[in-house]
Amino acid sequence: MNNLVDLERPRQARGTDPEAAATVVHPHEQMAGEYLSFQLGGQEYGLEILKVQELRSFEQPTRIAGSSAMVLGVINLRGIIVPVIDMGAMMGMPPMTKSSALTVTILLKIDCYSLGAVVDAVNDVVDIKQHELRPVPNIRARSGTLGIQAMACVGEEGSHNQRLIALLDAHALIASAGIANLDLSSP
Numbered sequence: 001m002n003n004l005v006d007l008e009r010p011r012q013a014r015g016t017d018p019e020a021a022a023t024v025v026h027p028h029e030q031m032a033g034e035y036l037s038f039q040l041g042g043q044e045y046g047l048e049i050l051k052v053q054e055l056r057s058f059e060q061p062t063r064i065a066g067s068s069a070m071v072l073g074v075i076n077l078r079g080i081i082v083p084v085i086d087m088g089a090m091m092g093m094p095p096m097t098k099s100s101a102l103t104v105t106i107l108l109k110i111d112c113y114s115l116g117a118v119v120d121a122v123n124d125v126v127d128i129k130q131h132e133l134r135p136v137p138n139i140r141a142r143s144g145t146l147g148i149q150a151m152a153c154v155g156e157e158g159s160h161n162q163r164l165i166a167l168l169d170a171h172a173l174i175a176s177a178g179i180a181n182l183d184l185s186s187p
Contacts, residue, residue: 031128032132036048036124038119039119040120041088041093041120043166045091045167046168047108049125051108051110052107053109054107055106056104057104058104059075061074070086070090072085075105082115082116084115086118087118102121110170111174128167133150151164
């Protein structure tokens with residue numbers, strides 16, 4: 001029996017008539033909920049709020065020789081050494097050269113890993129509804145779309161208040177930062 005799921009083929013409820021009950025279920029449809037929205041290079045992004053441990057004003061991390069250009073260094077968070085990544089560089093933007101008063105480090109707790117992600121500014125917590133989610137266009141790029149799971153169209157359609165938020169996969173951040181094999185949660 002094949003365990004692969006064909007996302008293009010409709011799913012149906014068990015015990016129902018396939019002709020009458022077929023509905024398409026896409027991965028982005030499981031993503032409704034609260035997201036921390038933040039700015040990065042003029043674009044708005046979101047991370048699942050349950051993955052956010054805390055927000056801290058930016059402090060220069062201690063650089064680690066030989067680390068990736070995306071890794072700014074490490075900070076000591078109450079006795080736990082936490083790697084800090086440059087989210088702009090991670091998303092294919094130019095590396096951070098200077099911080100501002102609005103620069104924030106988002107501390108994430110993902111499974112047993114801790115990670116700091118430096119962003120230009122934090123906006124707010126947004127409650128994203130199911131009907132606001134859209135799939136990511138199939139754009140093949142070397143970088144810049146890393147870990148984007150879905151797009152959220154928030155606000156009244158057509159108004160100047162409508163926001164387009166790229167929702168990120170926190171697990172992809174850990175893997176892309178090259179720290180997936182390190183247990184960073186224990187002192």
